[in-house]
Amino acid sequence: MTKRPSFIHFLGCIIPHRYPSIQKATEIVFEDLDMELLPMEGASCCPAPGVFGSFDRVTWASIAARNLTIAEQAKADVTTGCNGCFASLWDANHELKHDEELRQAVNEALAEVGREFKGTIEVTHYVDALYDTAGLQKIRKHVVRPMTGVRMALHPGCHWMRPKLVKQKDDSEKPHIFRELCEATSAEYVPYKDELMCCGAGGAVRTADLKVALDFTKQKFDSILAAGGADMIVTPCPFCELQLDAGQVEIQKHFGEEHTYTFDVLHVSELLALAFGHEPEEFGLATHLQYMQRKSEPNWERLGIKI
Amino acid sequence: MTSVEEKAPIDIDEVDRDFVQMIKRTGGTNIQNCYQCGTCSGSCPAGARTNYLVRGIIRKALLGLKEQCISAPELWYCTTCYTCTDRCPQDVSPTDVIKAIRNIAVAEGYMLEPHQKVAQKVLEAGHAVPLDKESWEQLRMKVGLEPKPPNASSHPEAVEEIKRIAKKTGFDKLVADKEE
Numbered sequence: 001m002t003k004r005p006s007f008i009h010f011l012g013c014i015i016p017h018r019y020p021s022i023q024k025a026t027e028i029v030f031e032d033l034d035m036e037l038l039p040m041e042g043a044s045c046c047p048a049p050g051v052f053g054s055f056d057r058v059t060w061a062s063i064a065a066r067n068l069t070i071a072e073q074a075k076a077d078v079t080t081g082c083n084g085c086f087a088s089l090w091d092a093n094h095e096l097k098h099d100e101e102l103r104q105a106v107n108e109a110l111a112e113v114g115r116e117f118k119g120t121i122e123v124t125h126y127v128d129a130l131y132d133t134a135g136l137q138k139i140r141k142h143v144v145r146p147m148t149g150v151r152m153a154l155h156p157g158c159h160w161m162r163p164k165l166v167k168q169k170d171d172s173e174k175p176h177i178f179r180e181l182c183e184a185t186s187a188e189y190v191p192y193k194d195e196l197m198c199c200g201a202g203g204a205v206r207t208a209d210l211k212v213a214l215d216f217t218k219q220k221f222d223s224i225l226a227a228g229g230a231d232m233i234v235t236p237c238p239f240c241e242l243q244l245d246a247g248q249v250e251i252q253k254h255f256g257e258e259h260t261y262t263f264d265v266l267h268v269s270e271l272l273a274l275a276f277g278h279e280p281e282e283f284g285l286a287t288h289l290q291y292m293q294r295k296s297e298p299n300w301e302r303l304g305i306k307i
Numbered sequence: 308m309t310s311v312e313e314k315a316p317i318d319i320d321e322v323d324r325d326f327v328q329m330i331k332r333t334g335g336t337n338i339q340n341c342y343q344c345g346t347c348s349g350s351c352p353a354g355a356r357t358n359y360l361v362r363g364i365i366r367k368a369l370l371g372l373k374e375q376c377i378s379a380p381e382l383w384y385c386t387t388c389y390t391c392t393d394r395c396p397q398d399v400s401p402t403d404v405i406k407a408i409r410n411i412a413v414a415e416g417y418m419l420e421p422h423q424k425v426a427q428k429v430l431e432a433g434h435a436v437p438l439d440k441e442s443w444e445q446l447r448m449k450v451g452l453e454p455k456p457p458n459a460s461s462h463p464e465a466v467e468e469i470k471r472i473a474k475k476t477g478f479d480k481l482v483a484d485k486e487e
């Protein structure tokens with residue numbers, strides 16, 4: 001018997017505080033795949049890489065390193081479902097392992113709270129846990145509700161795979177891992193020109209100037225429509241999900257009522273939960289802010305996913 | 308709209324010779340590799356819709372035009388998508404250069420108010436997007452989760468630790484409301 005894979009679960013801010021359905025779906029999917037998720041007691045904001053990293057590098061790395069020490073104490077690799085959290089924790093872990101000066105500054109700050117960064121664990125994204133640890137073969141076996149006929153556009157986002165020479169995950173100009181993972185559900189992949197473009201929310205831009213951020217998002221939506229449209233957009237990041245989901249309501253506010261989009265936006269965990277045969281109610285898919293705010297009919301109901 | 312006449316010539320008296328070294332120390336290590344090819348700006352989704360020009364900012368930085376760089380509002384339009392970094396033929400990592408310039412801007416008092424608010428939230432609640440309303444807890448219960456997650460939202464001692472770390476790095480002062 002091989003040991004059950006186990007990860008300490010870094011939730012971040014947006015998943016547990018705004019899109020809890022992602023947390024629930026992830027717990028369901030990891031349980032189905034026999035992978036353990038340990039609670040990460042007392043973890044804070046990652047902190048947001050584009051935001052805090054833009055303010056003060058040492059503070060950013062110190063708060064991220066504090067989170068890493070919780071995992072080090074538990075002797076467990078981290079997994080997280082947010083590209084931003086992944087970038088903060090992975091980058092900090094990587095930089096602290098390679099930059100002696102930064103490590104010294106960070107450990108001085110951590111000494112204030114009785115902690116020390118040791119560099120003994122790895123940071124993964126759900127995508128890594130699903131693709132590398134569980135594997136596509138196992139995932140395919142759990143798909144009891146194939147998403148055949150569902151048109152699925154993808155938004156892989158930026159920080160899981162970029163910068164490509166540092167992260168060494170996938171070819172960021174021609175990625176295949178996230179696509180293969182989503183295609184395991186038998187949904188129909190819809191390629192579109194701006195698939196690899198940023199959603200617009202990152203780097204503190206959503207906070208600095210919402211309209212500029214939404215302009216990115218709008219370009220992506222129009223690009224999907226130009227490719228024949230899609231029922232859903234799947235992403236591995238809750239911040240992208242927020243931008244693409246609530247963004248549909250916000251774009252109408254900022255750019256005019258005529259800009260109506262009706263994409264369901266799912267986190268890859270939510271897509272897999274559906275494909276594994278779980279009902280939307282089991283993880284509260286209807287709590288997505290878009291559905292709550294404009295009370296639209298989710299496409300997945302129209303598609304007959306609700307039995 | 309742009310013409311030569313409208314642009315002031317670059318005044319070399321304003322040059323800050325330390326600026327490049329500051330950027331290198333703050334994470335923009337490879338800035339001096341830049342040979343101004345423009346691949347970064349050509350790839351940049353922020354530059355496609357705003358006056359943000361990453362190549363131009365790097366050029367100004369290399370010339371030592373610190374004040375122009377750190378005071379430019381468009382500095383904050385970069386989403387840190389790293390597309391430029393993946394394409395730069397000179398391994399400059401323009402994203403890290405921009406983040407370094409932002410760090411210097413913040414240290415010199417150029418921080419947007421909404422950004423300051425987000426930073427303050429992390430020091431107050433441990434999270435940039437906090438569980439600050441009961442309705443968010445209800446949302447969690449609706450999906451079948453406990454009302455508070457096991458993060459800093461249910462661990463006040465974690466928030467205390469964040470505050471102490473920020474005090475040590477001087478970040479608390481950096482983001483504090485400026486007294487009038």
Ligand code: SF4
Nearest residue numbers: 341343344345347395
């Ligand atoms: S792509 Fe690289 S070398 Fe070319 S202008 Fe941009 S930073 Fe400079």
Ligand code: SF4
Nearest residue numbers: 351385386388389391
């Ligand atoms: S990281 Fe910033 S500068 Fe580079 S392409 Fe993306 S938005 Fe433009």
